[in-house]
Amino acid sequence: xxxxLRLIQSYLVIGLPFxxxxxxxxxxxxxxxIFLDASVIKKIIFNTLxxxxxxxxxxxxxxxxxxxxxxxxxxxxxxxxxxxxxxxEREEYITGKASRATYLxxxxxxxxxxxFSVFSFNLYKxxxxxxxxxxxxxxxNIGLRFSLLNPPSVEKTPDGEVLFESNYISLSKSxxxxxxxxxxLLVFNLTARRIQKMDE
Amino acid sequence: xxxxxDVMPRIENKxxxxxxxxxxxxxxxxxxxxxxDEVGVTRATIIALEKGSYNPSLELAFRLAKFFKTNIETIxxx
Numbered sequence: 001x002x003x004x005l006r007l008i009q010s011y012l013v014i015g016l017p018f019x020x021x022x023x024x025x026x027x028x029x030x031x032x033x034i035f036l037d038a039s040v041i042k043k044i045i046f047n048t049l050x051x052x053x054x055x056x057x058x059x060x061x062x063x064x065x066x067x068x069x070x071x072x073x074x075x076x077x078x079x080x081x082x083x084x085x086x087x088x089e090r091e092e093y094i095t096g097k098a099s100r101a102t103y104l105x106x107x108x109x110x111x112x113x114x115x116f117s118v119f120s121f122n123l124y125k126x127x128x129x130x131x132x133x134x135x136x137x138x139x140x141n142i143g144l145r146f147s148l149l150n151p152p153s154v155e156k157t158p159d160g161e162v163l164f165e166s167n168y169i170s171l172s173k174s175x176x177x178x179x180x181x182x183x184x185l186l187v188f189n190l191t192a193r194r195i196q197k198m199d200e
Numbered sequence: 201x202x203x204x205x206d207v208m209p210r211i212e213n214k215x216x217x218x219x220x221x222x223x224x225x226x227x228x229x230x231x232x233x234x235x236x237d238e239v240g241v242t243r244a245t246i247i248a249l250e251k252g253s254y255n256p257s258l259e260l261a262f263r264l265a266k267f268f269k270t271n272i273e274t275i276x277x278x
Contacts, residue, residue, distance in 0.1 A: 088241040089257050090248060196244070198253065 022049035098192040122165040
């Protein structure tokens with residue numbers, strides 16, 4: 001299994017640049033343009049890249065499934081990704097401290113994301129015909145929304161000019177997950193490096 | 201509820217533990233890497249031990265004592 005896993009990892013790393021090249025090429029030229037105008041060699045290269053793309057994605061999905069179902073594979077791969085070195089007791093101690101720092105900081109950032117996903121707010125200028133008096137110029141609204149399964153329903157937009165709305169800074173689900181992964185890797189590595197430097 | 205009872209008591213004054221690892225290592229004419237290999241740790245751990253920035257576990261302390269053929273109190277002191 002180890003050899004297979006190493007082969008899969010090597011292929012994913014080596015094949016990735018070709019996947020990116022194909023995606024860029026396909027963005028610049030459509031498939032029709034390539035097949036109508038291109039030379040034989042270009043068509044062969046294009047077809048090879050298509051096969052590589054399909055194969056790469058199949059292997060990548062298989063790899064992700066392996067990571068989920070096989071703890072040993074997950075341990076080896078993610079340790080390399082997270083730069084986790086535990087060759088002796090001191091490195092285990094550093095890993096422990098860095099993990100603690102990562103856990104707490106990720107928890108705080110997730111609470112922040114939860115806040116922005118549950119609460120919505122906007123600040124808008126009240127139209128003159130709706131103002132109660134001459135001093136009544138701005139309105140600040142706070143909304144609460146939570147749904148386990150369905151996306152939130154459309155909110156009533158105010159009549160006046162919106163000066164600021166929390167939707168301006170709302171992130172997509174993919175962006176949130178990517179930020180959390182990058183944040184965890186960054187905090188863990190920086191904390192581990194800082195603890196190591198303190199010992200030097 | 202007394203807040204102080206909920207929290208583990210912290211050690212106010214951390215003990216300053218010194219060691220003679222570098223001296224003992226030099227007596228045996230060993231490099232830090234050699235000593236690290238003998239006791240099963242990385243060179244970085246030996247560096248941290250000799251600098252005093254890391255205190256070893258009991259197991260590592262015993263391994264060092266066994267390697268240097270002495271007792272723990274000879275190697276580590278306050």
